Amino acid sequence: MKFIDSIKKDFNTMTWVLIPVAIAINVVIGQIVVLLRLPVYLDSIGTMLVAALAGPWAGALTGTLSNIIWGLAIDPNAFPWFPVALFIGFVTGWCAVAGLFKNWWKVAVTGFFVAITAAVVSTPIAVYLYGGITASGSSFITAYLLETGRGVFEAVFSTNFLVEPVDKIATALLAFAIIKGLSKRYISRFPRSENVEIEEGSRTNQLVIALIIAIVLIIISATVLTLILG
Amino acid sequence: MTQQLTFYIDRDSQLHRLNPLTKIVLVFSFIIIAFTGPWYLLPAVLIVLAIIPLSFLGRIQKEYAAATRKLLLPVVGFLFVMQSLFHPDTGEILLKLWFLDISVGSLRYAFLTASRIFVMVSAFILLLLTTHPSVLMSDLTRRGLSGSFAYVITSTLQILPQMRAKASTIIDAQRSRGLDTEGGYRQRVRALLPLAGPLVFGSLVEVEERAIAIEARAFTSTQPKTYLTEIPDTPLDRTIRWSLVVLTILTVGSNLWL
Amino acid sequence: MALIDIKNLTYQYPITDRPALRDLSLKVEENEFLAVIGRNGAGKSTLCYTLAGFVPHFFRGDLQGTVRVGEKESAESTLNEWVLQVGLVFQNPFNQISGSKFTVYEEIAFGLENIGIPREEMHQRVEDIMSRTGITDLGDRSPYALSGGQQQRVALASILVMEPRVLVLDEPTSQLDPIGTRQVFQVIKSMSGRGMTVVLAEHKLEWIAEFADRVIALQDGKIILEGSPGEVLTSPRLDDIGIAPSRYTRAARAAKEEGLWPAGQPLPVRLEEARQGFQRIIDGH
Numbered sequence: 001m002k003f004i005d006s007i008k009k010d011f012n013t014m015t016w017v018l019i020p021v022a023i024a025i026n027v028v029i030g031q032i033v034v035l036l037r038l039p040v041y042l043d044s045i046g047t048m049l050v051a052a053l054a055g056p057w058a059g060a061l062t063g064t065l066s067n068i069i070w071g072l073a074i075d076p077n078a079f080p081w082f083p084v085a086l087f088i089g090f091v092t093g094w095c096a097v098a099g100l101f102k103n104w105w106k107v108a109v110t111g112f113f114v115a116i117t118a119a120v121v122s123t124p125i126a127v128y129l130y131g132g133i134t135a136s137g138s139s140f141i142t143a144y145l146l147e148t149g150r151g152v153f154e155a156v157f158s159t160n161f162l163v164e165p166v167d168k169i170a171t172a173l174l175a176f177a178i179i180k181g182l183s184k185r186y187i188s189r190f191p192r193s194e195n196v197e198i199e200e201g202s203r204t205n206q207l208v209i210a211l212i213i214a215i216v217l218i219i220i221s222a223t224v225l226t227l228i229l230g
Numbered sequence: 231m232t233q234q235l236t237f238y239i240d241r242d243s244q245l246h247r248l249n250p251l252t253k254i255v256l257v258f259s260f261i262i263i264a265f266t267g268p269w270y271l272l273p274a275v276l277i278v279l280a281i282i283p284l285s286f287l288g289r290i291q292k293e294y295a296a297a298t299r300k301l302l303l304p305v306v307g308f309l310f311v312m313q314s315l316f317h318p319d320t321g322e323i324l325l326k327l328w329f330l331d332i333s334v335g336s337l338r339y340a341f342l343t344a345s346r347i348f349v350m351v352s353a354f355i356l357l358l359l360t361t362h363p364s365v366l367m368s369d370l371t372r373r374g375l376s377g378s379f380a381y382v383i384t385s386t387l388q389i390l391p392q393m394r395a396k397a398s399t400i401i402d403a404q405r406s407r408g409l410d411t412e413g414g415y416r417q418r419v420r421a422l423l424p425l426a427g428p429l430v431f432g433s434l435v436e437v438e439e440r441a442i443a444i445e446a447r448a449f450t451s452t453q454p455k456t457y458l459t460e461i462p463d464t465p466l467d468r469t470i471r472w473s474l475v476v477l478t479i480l481t482v483g484s485n486l487w488l
Numbered sequence: 489m490a491l492i493d494i495k496n497l498t499y500q501y502p503i504t505d506r507p508a509l510r511d512l513s514l515k516v517e518e519n520e521f522l523a524v525i526g527r528n529g530a531g532k533s534t535l536c537y538t539l540a541g542f543v544p545h546f547f548r549g550d551l552q553g554t555v556r557v558g559e560k561e562s563a564e565s566t567l568n569e570w571v572l573q574v575g576l577v578f579q580n581p582f583n584q585i586s587g588s589k590f591t592v593y594e595e596i597a598f599g600l601e602n603i604g605i606p607r608e609e610m611h612q613r614v615e616d617i618m619s620r621t622g623i624t625d626l627g628d629r630s631p632y633a634l635s636g637g638q639q640q641r642v643a644l645a646s647i648l649v650m651e652p653r654v655l656v657l658d659e660p661t662s663q664l665d666p667i668g669t670r671q672v673f674q675v676i677k678s679m680s681g682r683g684m685t686v687v688l689a690e691h692k693l694e695w696i697a698e699f700a701d702r703v704i705a706l707q708d709g710k711i712i713l714e715g716s717p718g719e720v721l722t723s724p725r726l727d728d729i730g731i732a733p734s735r736y737t738r739a740a741r742a743a744k745e746e747g748l749w750p751a752g753q754p755l756p757v758r759l760e761e762a763r764q765g766f767q768r769i770i771d772g773h
Contacts, residue, residue: 013441013444013445013449013450014437014438014441016381016441016449017385017437017440017441017444018434018437019382019386020382020385020386020389021389021393021433021434021436021437023386023390024386024389024392024394024433025393025429025430027393027394028390028393028397028426028429029430031394031397032397032401032425032426033422036419036421036422038422065382065383065386069386069387069390072235072237072358073235073390076301076305076351077304077305077308079351129309129312129313129343129347178430178434181431182431182434186434189441
């Protein structure tokens with residue numbers, strides 16, 4: 001009972017009305033990004049928004065439904081990746097509960113955790129769909145590179161393993177930027193508005209810290225991957 | 231005109247007349263049978279002997295064929311190729327490409343996986359082509375699904391096309407004001423804000439008023455709900471559902487036996 | 489006993505530094521048509537939300553005083569119970585579409601499904617209200633494929649179908665063109681004629697003059713004028729509180745200043761009244 005109650009906490013009328021809008025934001029921005037041919041996805045901004053404002057369960061639901069809708073409306077290739085979308089919402093939600101959505105650099109860290117989660121969750125899916133892992137290092141990398149679901153060519157030959165952290169950190173920062181642009185009164189309507197009580201502090205400082213952290217984290221992930229490659 | 235986000239084709243057929251739950255049971259039993267069947271050709275047999283005839287029964291065979299061609303075959307085809315190349319090889323090696331091999335074993339596995347996914351997606355397509363989302367959600371709500379959850383599904387299906395239409399308008403308006411959507415990297419990144427900004431904030435502001443509007447219509451009422459339209463559930467429906475459950479159990483059970 | 493009885497209401501939204509309504513007391517009789525005027529920010533919307541129960545249940549915040557409608561008190565009821573008595577229609581027609589129904593007919597029935605009205609009765613009520621609001625032929629259309637005026641009538645129908653005792657409208661015609669405005673006012677008028685108690689917050693003074701029994705003017709959350717439309721809408725104090733009187737009032741005032749306006753002739757708000765007055769001038773009184 002307590003568990004169900006803690007899930008229910010995420011959901012009030014505002015949450016229920018927000019979720020379709022968040023899904024629409026995911027899809028529309030995701031598509032604008034394709035139109036502008038930017039090398040990122042940015043298709044989870046709405047998910048992270050819901051996760052921060054309403055909680056991990058609402059975030060997970062938003063991610064899952066968003067994935068399903070994307071599959072129905074745009075590209076059914078997306079369907080098998082629904083656990084990734086789910087965890088994006090789920091992890092962001094818990095990070096927000098833990099207080100990691102209150103200033104720029106904390107949000108960057110959240111983005112990084114989400115990126116790791118996305119990579120971890122998507123690998124088994126890619127493996128199941130596109131081939132088994134053998135002891136040979138090369139097929140492991142290929143399997144990992146395929147986790148973004150992109151074409152074989154790109155996956156094998158491009159530097160996609162940098163995209164996930166960049167994408168997810170950027171998504172988190174954008175979601176945070178949106179929250180900053182909403183009035184406190186509006187935010188207070190949502191079940192977990194305390195998650196986003198923005199910590200004051202020099203904006204420039206925080207942005208600089210966020211940038212530094214983002215770069216550091218990306219370098220770390222690139223290094224790790226190079227090690228696996230080697 | 232507002233685009234719709236529904237697959238539903240409005241036609242009268244035996245599939246259309248089935249209760250939505252029956253069709254859902256059909257989808258899930260097909261999935262379970264395809265994924266747990268002990269024979270590697272079972273999913274393919276399901277496709278030929280069940281899925282395709284059902285598309286005719288639903289009088290949506292043309293739309294199903296089109297959906298298959300556009301959505302399904304590329305995915306499944308890609309999957310088949312990938313599995314053939316990357317799945318651990320067993321049996322005779324048939325082909326060598328760089329460091330990748332295709333063997334009988336991997337071909338068989340690829341075929342199995344591809345046809346399983348084909349069954350899964352096809353079953354959903356059949357469901358969606360013959361069931362209006364409103365009716366589907368209404369039936370599930372009657373059977374216990376949360377009304378709020380059903381609300382999210384149906385309203386996403388309408389709000390998304392609305393937002394896309396708005397996005398098109400904003401994109402066109404910005405373009406005519408000189409916004410550069412081609413051009414260099416920085417240009418394109420800069421283009422993101424004026425496109426996405428008004429859209430995102432506008433739609434978020436609506437959320438509060440819409441929440442008030444649905445509360446004013448007793449959205450959070452704890453009264454037992456009633457339903458405007460009747461959705462028939464016939465003895466035939468029940469028979470079909472039970473038969474499918476039995477078949478599913480038999481299939482899963484056959485794994486233990488074999 | 490008045491149907492609506494508000495006593496000493498003071499309310500402050502959360503995270504704001506000033507109350508939106510101050511020590512406001514108001515009684516509204518059954519079947520009365522009350523209009524509320526005031527500048528933006530004067531508290532009209534807050535008053536509407538209070539009557540409809542959203543203050544305090546949706547907006548939370550700090551509420552003092554009592555709000556009674558019928559036998560129920562706002563602080564002791566739930567929002568769900570309250571919306572059955574008081575219906576709310578507000579400015580933006582688009583935002584009042586639930587989004588969850590694909591046809592206008594179903595959209596109108598949405599509220600009835602939520603409160604458990606039996607199917608037979610649902611159909612009856614929906615068809616009845618559609619004919620009363622003049623939208624019967626829109627039944628099969630998508631709620632999104634309508635003009636603003638049509639959407640607002642659907643919003644009205646969706647609320648009226650729940651048969652509230654009071655209808656509260658917060659600037660329902662602000663976003664509509666003249667045709668849409670007229671259509672909406674016609675519906676409101678017909679509802680009032682059938683016994684509905686109406687509270688209407690509006691800027692369009694001429695429409696108020698035509699329909700309202702009583703007018704109150706708000707400023708900074710307080711009622712500063714109260715009386716018949718003729719009194720309030722031509723009051724010289726309107727300018728002080730930032731409300732422009734109607735053009736007819738202004739024309740007549742100009743005439744009055746010149747000493748032309750007939751003695752004893754009340755200042756007009758609407759065209760008809762103005763015509764009477766000016767006719768008298770022309771006829772040489």
